[in-house]
Amino acid sequence: MLGVADRLARRWPAPMAELALGAGAWLRARLREGRAFRRLSAELARTEQLSATDLEAWQSAHLRAIVRHAYAHTVYYRELFDSRGIRPADIRTAADLAQLPILTKADLRERPDDFRARRGHGWPVFVDGTSGTSGTPLRVRRDLAAIVHEHAHVARQLRWAGWRPGQRRAWLRGDLFLPIEQSRPPFWRRERGRALLKLSSYHLKEAHLAGYLDALRRFRPSLLQAYPSSAAWLARGLLQRGDSPLPLQAVVTSSETLRADQRTDIERAFQCPVFDWYGTFERVAAIGTCDRGGRHVVSDYGLTELVPDAATGTHRIVGTSWANRAWVLLRYDAGDRVDPHGLPCPCGRAFPTVGEIQGRQDDVVITADGRRVGRLDHVFKSAERLREAQIVQRRPGEVILRFVPEAGFTVKDRERLESAAIERLGPETRIACEAVSTLERGPRGKLQLVVSELSSEERGGIAQHVDQEIRR
Numbered sequence: 524m525l526g527v528a529d530r531l532a533r534r535w536p537a538p539m540a541e542l543a544l545g546a547g548a549w550l551r552a553r554l555r556e557g558r559a560f561r562r563l564s565a566e567l568a569r570t571e572q573l574s575a576t577d578l579e580a581w582q583s584a585h586l587r588a589i590v591r592h593a594y595a596h597t598v599y600y601r602e603l604f605d606s607r608g609i610r611p612a613d614i615r616t617a618a619d620l621a622q623l624p625i626l627t628k629a630d631l632r633e634r635p636d637d638f639r640a641r642r643g644h645g646w647p648v649f650v651d652g653t654s655g656t657s658g659t660p661l662r663v664r665r666d667l668a669a670i671v672h673e674h675a676h677v678a679r680q681l682r683w684a685g686w687r688p689g690q691r692r693a694w695l696r697g698d699l700f701l702p703i704e705q706s707r708p709p710f711w712r713r714e715r716g717r718a719l720l721k722l723s724s725y726h727l728k729e730a731h732l733a734g735y736l737d738a739l740r741r742f743r744p745s746l747l748q749a750y751p752s753s754a755a756w757l758a759r760g761l762l763q764r765g766d767s768p769l770p771l772q773a774v775v776t777s778s779e780t781l782r783a784d785q786r787t788d789i790e791r792a793f794q795c796p797v798f799d800w801y802g803t804f805e806r807v808a809a810i811g812t813c814d815r816g817g818r819h820v821v822s823d824y825g826l827t828e829l830v831p832d833a834a835t836g837t838h839r840i841v842g843t844s845w846a847n848r849a850w851v852l853l854r855y856d857a858g859d860r861v862d863p864h865g866l867p868c869p870c871g872r873a874f875p876t877v878g879e880i881q882g883r884q885d886d887v888v889i890t891a892d893g894r895r896v897g898r899l900d901h902v903f904k905s906a907e908r909l910r911e912a913q914i915v916q917r918r919p920g921e922v923i924l925r926f927v928p929e930a931g932f933t934v935k936d937r938e939r940l941e942s943a944a945i946e947r948l949g950p951e952t953r954i955a956c957e958a959v960s961t962l963e964r965g966p967r968g969k970l971q972l973v974v975s976e977l978s979s980e981e982r983g984g985i986a987q988h989v990d991q992e993i994r995r
């Protein structure tokens with residue numbers, strides 16, 4: 524329903540498109556920023572100051588309520604509890620959750636309707652589909668309270684980044700509000716009434732770079748909300764042109780894994796800190812960046828477990844959300860990995876800190892010797908004169924490093940890139956380089972680090988093989 528404004532804006536000329544976007548924004552604000560939002564925001568200002576003990580008690584109360592609701596109103600949890608002889612009252616604290624199995628995306632795909640609550644949720648209920656980069660798309664149901672919950676948490680993240688309502692914001696994310704074939708600027712629109720400049724992440728081409736930077740300079744936002752890849756593309760372009768920096772108060776990134784090299788470029792070009800927000804499409808867990816720069820599990824968002832994964836030596840992000848009563852997920856494996864060892868943060872919040880978010884579990888390639896290798900962002904870590912890059916795999920044991928070179932890119936740079944890839948993928952893996960002028964954005968305008976065209980059998984079969992190797 525809320526995509527209507529974007530759809531109209533794609534068809535209409537700029538002034539009318541801006542009216543449509545403004546109307547869409549007004550409607551969204553009416554839905555998401557009402558009394559429930561204000562109440563929850565006030566609550567979150569309080570819970571972020573709770574002691575560890577009080578926070579645990581607060582979480583447990585929410586957990587007990589959602590467990591009771593799940594048992595009473597969903598087919599899946601009624602069956603699960605009954606078949607295992609668990610009573611809702613047996614699950615009182617985070618530790619008790621271990622009685623339940625970890626839920627995977629495959630479980631959800633198998634019987635999506637059984638997680639839907641028959642009663643006891645709020646209205647209206649919105650249905651949204653995943654981008655479906657691998658396999659069948661997942662349809663997620665959320666009631667209005669769940670949407671308000673998300674919105675209040677993101678609003679607090681913006682506050683941690685120093686932004687205050689009324690200040691100008693620029694937005695460079697996945698909204699498709701321009702025709703994809705448009706070849707002339709402007710590739711941005713003002714959202715009337717919200718002091719927001721929306722920039723398209725589908726038109727990031729070298730020829731349009733100066734226009735994007737100019738639009739930002741003229742708008743003078745204090746905050747930029749963007750995909751890491753889009754913000755880094757702008758930042759790198761600005762630095763490469765040798766322009767003077769474009770100072771902002773903060774950049775808030777989300778929806779893709781933020782790489783260290785992207786962070787450095789964004790901070791240099793925009794002369795401000797980056798606040799990364801990790802969320803999930805299924806809305807089960809969040810990791811935010813506080814005002815002191817600490818990376819915290821957002822403990823008043825849901826119950827987040829970091830579960831060691833023996834097969835890969837990393838930790839999985841497993842979340843239980845109490846915010847969405849329309850579609851209940853307990854102990855859901857979000858499919859992302861994180862380093863659980865965080866630095867202590869001086870902010871004093873009881874929210875635990877974590878290390879780097881290591882990205883999607885499916886961001887892997889299969890090497891010639893059958894290994895399943897992730898964390899491929901390292902291949903590009905020390906690369907120079909690269910605007911952006913990704914890895915394409917069409918057959919096991921073969922990869923293509925596809926990249927957008929900057930002026931001055933030499934054979935040496937290319938060799939360095941190849942050897943960084945060989946270091947991780949082994950000398951038998953065939954590596955080809957492909958320089959292009961633009962990298963295609965995937966669904967929702969995101970830039971995928973790994974584009975894998977392997978069948979799930981090719982990926983899954985080999986993963987099993989690796990598991991056995993490790994067990995031996």
Ligand SMILES: [Zn+2]
Pocket residue numbers: 813814815816817818819868869870871872
């Ligand atoms: Zn902190």
